[in-house]
Amino acid sequence: MTSPSPSTSPGTSRAHDEDGTATVGTDSTAATNTTTTGKRRRRPWVITTLASVVGVLAMLVTVLMTAPVPTTATALATLAADALHEGTLIAVLVGAVLAVIAWRRRARAALLIAGASAVLMAVMTAVPAAALLQEADRQHVDVSVGRFLGHGLDKDSGRPKGTETLTYATAGSTELKLDHVPGQGPARNPGGTRPAMVYVHGGGWKIGERSDGYAWSKWFAERGYAAFTIDYRLLPHADWQTGPGDVKAAVGYVRDNAARFGVDPSDITLFGESAGGHLAMMAGYTEGDPMFPPTNPHADTSVRRVINFYGTTDLDDVTAHSTAPGLIRSASREYVGGTPEQRPDAWNASSPLHHVRPGLPATLSMHGADDRLISPSQMHLLDRALAGAGVPHRSVELPWTSHLFDLTRGNLTTQIAEGVIQQFDQQTAR
Template sequence: MPTVLALLHILGCVLLAAVFFSPAGVPTLVHLLKGILREYSLMMLVPALFTALVAVWCAHADVWKWLRWGTAASALVVGVLAIWPAGSAWRMARANGLPLDLRAYLRPLVGARPLPSQTVRFAEIAGRELHADIFLPQDSSPLPRPAVLYLHGGGWRGGERAYARAWADFLTAKGYVLIALDYRLFPPATGMTAPGDVKCGIRWVKDHAASYGIDPARLVLFGESAGGHLAMLAAYSAGDSRLPSSCGSAADTSVAAVISFYAPGDLVAHAAHNADTLVGFTGAPLAGHRELYELLSPIHHIGPRAPPTLLLHGGADSVVPPEASQEMAARLAQFGVPHALFTLPYAEHGFDIWDGGFGRQLARGRVGPFLQQYAPVE
């Protein structure tokens, strides 16, 4: 019995470690579990503790010597993996003066999320209706409010605007109107249309700002992953006739600031990690179409007049390497654009999707002050 129990615990610990360190290209479920383990790493203290108890039991039982050492080593490894992400998050929080809440950490992975106040159709393009979910603050104000325009992730071919609900309570409680925008997904290829859909949405918000008590001069684009790419591309290419609004209007689509989470900024570089997806998005391979990839890369549209930008990225991101945001920060610095890069060393792609995770808490701690600095609520 001790032998079987020890073997099972060693196998369980090996599986946990394998998921924790799983590389890019693993099945979606494994990637999802990896993100959960890293955001809620303290949960692994439970198997570490039980394995340690088994190791103590084996030390006094008639089992192979390597099993005694194996269970002890397994307990130690999983214990270290449990403590490292949480410890890293706490160090970052202390260094940046950000709060972390253990009670929030112990809540369900995904709790109740609010429904939008309204859903409207802001455009119909090539037979496709584009909608916007609008989340309004509960308290009334006679003054125009700033608005955050949210763009979901999903590799340009999936995802939905409902992802914005994860941020709705946080933003509306601070007095911001949150508007989640649709954009067309591939297939067919949408590289030359999705940025225009975003600009169409920006223009619609500006044209209807008075109806929702919004100040059109205080709009912030906020995107995650593919949405972060489109947020930066639309913001930095405002006025560029090569990437026009899908609505056919040449009106102003500038924004006050941009927030981008774990997004590729250089599609030429990103093609080395995700060539097939980019072929679907752009409609062409990189070979022979480098100019197209550069046109659709936010990094090539940065100039002195680019809006202030907040970049957040996981240091262990296996989907979009953290170098993507580091290169964006370097280019923004080159042109003197106000910006901030916040890297979570332990975090995977999508670190903010879990309601109580330290990644979400740290992200909120950076997003709130950034919004107040560049699109303040009066």
């Protein structure tokens, strides 16, 4: 007679090893073991995948920030990487959090990848920051690390309070607009007037709008300036003469309405970035030149200062050190309307460098040392020409910095730029 199997109490389960030996355990223990095993099998893959994504992004950012790969795509991608230098702080935090999770889950591969990514991004944050702090010291500019850490990614590009929009010129059926931001605080110039700043946006002469300058106009207004950001005609509805002509018309409009704006007409600053820097120099350096008349007639379109951020100064040399020569060459030819061989006079006349002479407005130039689109060599060519002509000027090359370095408001490059502009303003005051 076969003996009955040993009874099992409720809540237990019977299992058999491969050799047939029976084992007994509780149902809850088995369920726990199954759940834990499932988690251990699934979660390492998830955390490893996330860590790998962060690792790839960290390597990509590092390459973009350090390796001058000569392709247009890389040059354009560098704009995003450089504009988000402070974003590496976020990458450090994400990598560190993933590393902690991987350590707790005993996911060794994920721990190694996430930890290495966090260290790499920490280095790519610390090295540029240290270089820029040293540059700030050389320029005798105070910067705030707290502002960098807390507001490094702030753009602050909203329409400033109190802004009014006006038409400053008419070109055919096109009305050209400007936005006026009244200065704050007491007027500082003789007669209770204010200095004026006229901002010219960038965009390769074919994109952009006056609102691109809202952050700077707000900054200038807070320091007592009457600030103006302007539109101008863009390609393909413009040519090599209309851009400088529109900028001159804006300056003439401000001068003619100086009493209305409370502006000192002898204290106007033209400030442009990239293509806007080129147009600001062209307008400031060709006062009275019949080749570049203002769009609407004005008796006087002169300015006291020109501020040029990473603008083209010599079209003949602009592609020499660019990692995107095809893009720059195409934009330059579209702006001029032909090649140097096809339009030699227009090509020559469209370079600010060729208009340098004694008596020009004092000029401040700032450029990133790692600008992949417009090389800082453009600034150095202008610097030497202005020095030879005896024009008051100052040139600042920012380390670990590319095009659009002032896109965010709290970063170290923007803080240095603000300090240098204030110094330049004081140095050129009458």
